[in-house]
Amino acid sequence: MRRTVTTSMTPWTTLLEQRDVFRVITAFQPGLPRDLAKACTRQARILDDLCYSLNPWLAQYSAKPVFYCRVLFKLIADGQLGRAHRLLDAAPALTTPQGDWAFLYAIDAAARLRDLGLVRRLHARGLGRCTTAAMDAAAAAGHFEMVVFLGEHRTEGCTQEGLERAWKGQFLEIVKYLEAKYPQLVCRKKRHWQHVVRSWSRKAMTLLTAPPVS
Numbered sequence: 001m002r003r004t005v006t007t008s009m010t011p012w013t014t015l016l017e018q019r020d021v022f023r024v025i026t027a028f029q030p031g032l033p034r035d036l037a038k039a040c041t042r043q044a045r046i047l048d049d050l051c052y053s054l055n056p057w058l059a060q061y062s063a064k065p066v067f068y069c070r071v072l073f074k075l076i077a078d079g080q081l082g083r084a085h086r087l088l089d090a091a092p093a094l095t096t097p098q099g100d101w102a103f104l105y106a107i108d109a110a111a112r113l114r115d116l117g118l119v120r121r122l123h124a125r126g127l128g129r130c131t132t133a134a135m136d137a138a139a140a141a142g143h144f145e146m147v148v149f150l151g152e153h154r155t156e157g158c159t160q161e162g163l164e165r166a167w168k169g170q171f172l173e174i175v176k177y178l179e180a181k182y183p184q185l186v187c188r189k190k191r192h193w194q195h196v197v198r199s200w201s202r203k204a205m206t207l208l209t210a211p212p213v214s
Helices: 009-016 021-024 035-055 057-060 062-078 081-090 107-114 118-125 132-141 144-153 160-168 172-181 188-210
Strands: none
Touching: 009 021, 035 057, 035 144, 035 172, 057 062, 062 107, 062 188, 107 132, 118 144, 118 172, 132 144, 160 172
């Protein structure tokens, strides 16, 4: 036996079926009617397409390897290193985006955050940009393994500031490595203290060897 459903008209249904009343009610509600919302959504898509086509640096993100790489670099810039490693595992094909944005210097950021494993992975896959800031940060933090890796596998090198900061932190092993690797760098603070020590040593020797005063 088929069950039939009957709908009875209620006073509220009758009221809402009145167009004038319906327009008054919906006038105070947020949003648009469905047909107008669809038209707005279509125009938004058109504007998105225009934005991508008129801005080449945005158009590149339509390729997943580039888009995923942007996400990777943003994670690193935000210090979310665990998620960055997971994305490297999950996305075997990544391409560094074009442009001159700060987040593209992912190796610098990874070195500053002292994640040697991430620096190794980025270098091995040719991802991210690197400057002397990477080794400067590693030297200042006393991360000897990071300094050696960057010195042996990258060509950006180190600056005077990195050497000075390593000396200030008394990371003598790093100072010795940098002076041997980059002989053009001179640690002025180290030279100053060596001069002070030699000067005081000479004065001490003079006092020790001076004849006694009669």
